[in-house]
Amino acid sequence: MNTQAKYCALCPSELTEENRTNEHIIPNSIGGWSKVQDFICKTCNSKKGDDWDSEIYTQFNWIGAIIGIMRDRDSPSKVLVTTASGVDYHILPDGTMVPAEFKFNREVNGDDVKISFVARNDTEAKKKIRELHKKYPQIDVEEAFKHARVQTSRLQEPLHIKRGLGGPLAGRSLVCTALAFAFSKGVNPHSCENVQQFLHDPTAPSNCCGFFFLREVVLNRPRDKLFLCVSIHGNQKTGRLTAYVEYYGIGRWLIVLSNEYQGRNFVDTFAVDPTNQEAIDLRIDWSISTNMIDRALGGHGLHEEKYRVAEAHTMELIHVLSARRILDKKTAEFREVLWAKHGVGPDENIPLEKGNAMVEEYIDMLISEVDELLLGGLNAALKKRDA
Numbered sequence: 001m002n003t004q005a006k007y008c009a010l011c012p013s014e015l016t017e018e019n020r021t022n023e024h025i026i027p028n029s030i031g032g033w034s035k036v037q038d039f040i041c042k043t044c045n046s047k048k049g050d051d052w053d054s055e056i057y058t059q060f061n062w063i064g065a066i067i068g069i070m071r072d073r074d075s076p077s078k079v080l081v082t083t084a085s086g087v088d089y090h091i092l093p094d095g096t097m098v099p100a101e102f103k104f105n106r107e108v109n110g111d112d113v114k115i116s117f118v119a120r121n122d123t124e125a126k127k128k129i130r131e132l133h134k135k136y137p138q139i140d141v142e143e144a145f146k147h148a149r150v151q152t153s154r155l156q157e158p159l160h161i162k163r164g165l166g167g168p169l170a171g172r173s174l175v176c177t178a179l180a181f182a183f184s185k186g187v188n189p190h191s192c193e194n195v196q197q198f199l200h201d202p203t204a205p206s207n208c209c210g211f212f213f214l215r216e217v218v219l220n221r222p223r224d225k226l227f228l229c230v231s232i233h234g235n236q237k238t239g240r241l242t243a244y245v246e247y248y249g250i251g252r253w254l255i256v257l258s259n260e261y262q263g264r265n266f267v268d269t270f271a272v273d274p275t276n277q278e279a280i281d282l283r284i285d286w287s288i289s290t291n292m293i294d295r296a297l298g299g300h301g302l303h304e305e306k307y308r309v310a311e312a313h314t315m316e317l318i319h320v321l322s323a324r325r326i327l328d329k330k331t332a333e334f335r336e337v338l339w340a341k342h343g344v345g346p347d348e349n350i351p352l353e354k355g356n357a358m359v360e361e362y363i364d365m366l367i368s369e370v371d372e373l374l375l376g377g378l379n380a381a382l383k384k385r386d387a
Contacts, residue, residue: 007190008039008040008041008044009039009040009044009176009179009180009183009189009190010040010041010044010048010176010199010200011040011041011043011044013041013043013044015038015041019041019042019043020037020038020041020042021038021039021040021041021042021045022035022036022037023035023036023037023039023040023045023048023180025177025180025181025184025230025270026177026228026230026247026272027049027053027056027057027173027177028071028072029053029054029056029057029061029071030056030057030060030061030064030069030228030247030274031064031069031070031071031228031272031274031275031277032228032272032274033070033071033072033272033277034270034272036180036181036183036184039180039183039189048172048173048176051169051172052169052170052172052173052176053173054169055167055169055170055173056170056173056174056247059163059164059165059170059251060247060248060251061077061079062079062081062091062161063226063248063314063318064274065078065079065091065092065093065095066091066095066318066321066322067226067274067275067318067321067322067325068093068094068095068275068321068325069274069275070274070275070276070277077093078090078091078092078093079091080100081097081159081160081161082159082160082161083157083158083159083160084157084158084159084160085157087099088100088101090120094329095322095325095326095329098120098121099118099120102117102118102119102120102124102128103117103118104116104117104128105117113136115132115136122148125148126145126148129141129144129145129148132144163250165211165250165251166211166253168202168206171198171206171209171253172198172199174209174245174253174255175195175198175199175208175209175255175257176199177230177245178195178209178230178232178243178245178255178257179192179195179199179257181230181232181243181268181270182232182241182243182257185232185266185268186263187232187234187241187257187263191258191260191261192241192257192258193258193259193260194208194256194257194258194259195208195209195255195256195257207297207298208255208256208257208297209253209254209255209256209297210253210254210296210297210298210299210300210301211252211253211254211296211301211302212244212252212253212254212292212296212301213252213301213302213303213306213307213310214292214295214296214301214303214306215292215306216285216306217244217284217285217286217288218246218282218283218284218285219282219283219284219285220281220282220283221282222280224317224320225273225275225280225317225321226248226249226273226274226275226314226317226318226321227246227248227271227272227273227274227280227282228246228247228248228271228272228274229244229245229246229247229269229270229271229272229280229282230243230244230245230269230270230271231243231244231245231267231268231269231270231271231282231284231286232244232257232266232267232268232269233266233267233284233286234261234263234264234265234266234267235261235265235286236261236262236263236264236265237265238290239258239259239260239261239262240256240258240259240261240293241256241257241258241261241263242254242255242256242257242286242288242293243255243256243257244284248314249310249311249313249314249317250307250310250311250314252310254288254293254296254297254301256293256297267284267286269282269283269284275321338358338361342357342358
């Protein structure tokens with residue numbers, strides 16, 4: 001296995017103590033944590049992140065925001081989404097949504113002025129009240145603060161999300177992911193001749209990679225979780241070093257790193273649940289025919305019907321995982337409410353009678369929340385059916 005390389009995989013620079021870096025195999029922005037050492041230099045790492053990986057993030061960030069991914073160095077940023085009727089919201093890292101813009105309303109009736117507004121957070125609300133007080137001194141700031149209310153409601157219409165997958169920038173990120181994983185398994189990245197022009201020449205065609213929805217290759221695909229995956233197959237007989245990359249079920253690509261591979265025969269796969277960073281043991285069926293590989297690299301690997309099946313499965317899981325996330329958050333809130341209401345702490349011994357009452361209230365709260373989640377899912381399904 002390679003522990004150190006002499007030259008950067010993406011440029012001619014020699015790797016030194018000053019420019020060596022650790023590189024995420026799968027971009028951290030979409031939930032990848034695993035790293036490879038001494039693969040590319042700091043300059044290429046930065047450029048790759050700004051240009052290639054940022055495109056992957058743009059294409060998949062809405063999924064990460066909804067289901068709640070874990071990142072190892074910074075929190076996910078808010079994501080702009082639009083409802084079917086054209087109203088913009090931001091999905092926050094905790095999975096909640098707030099209006100994308102501050103909403104202000106002023107009604108004049110003779111000498112009376114009625115002002116109302118919808119702020120996106122408590123800080124913004126207090127700031128606006130103080131600003132209004134400067135213009136209208138008769139406003140009682142403290143009284144206004146008391147009457148400010150945090151209101152939560154469920155979205156009553158579907159989100160309209162612009163989805164676009166692939167493209168040359170995203171393709172280079174995917175190829176780099178495959179190359180980094182191959183390097184971590186002992187492959188010299190400079191021996192992968194089939195991807196070199198694509199990585200180094202911005203005008204080069206992406207004929208080393210392509211969508212792959214021609215058939216299912218994950219033999220034990222989980223039915224209850226989304227995952228990020230990269231798998232590599234070294235085949236001495238065919239002379240091909242091939243990679244399969246999958247993101248969230250709807251992004252599936254085949255990449256041929258080399259047509260002159262002379263190393264050992266091997267298959268290695270890495271897959272992870274981005275919501276908790278637990279490894280997933282996936283089995284990849286690498287009995288992919290030469291014809292299928294050529295079709296994928298030729299731009300004919302996107303089978304429409306099979307893609308729709310994959311998309312439906314992903315969207316169903318997004319709804320389930322989002323609902324589970326909301327329920328976990330509400331469950332924690334319910335506990336806090338009950339502790340405060342009954343004047344007890346989480347570590348205190350609770351009398352049996354009070355404990356029974358708290359359990360009954362807790363169950364009623366959960367049942368109500370589950371009913372709302374189920375109703376929301378039913379409404380979404382009916383709207384999808386009627387669309």
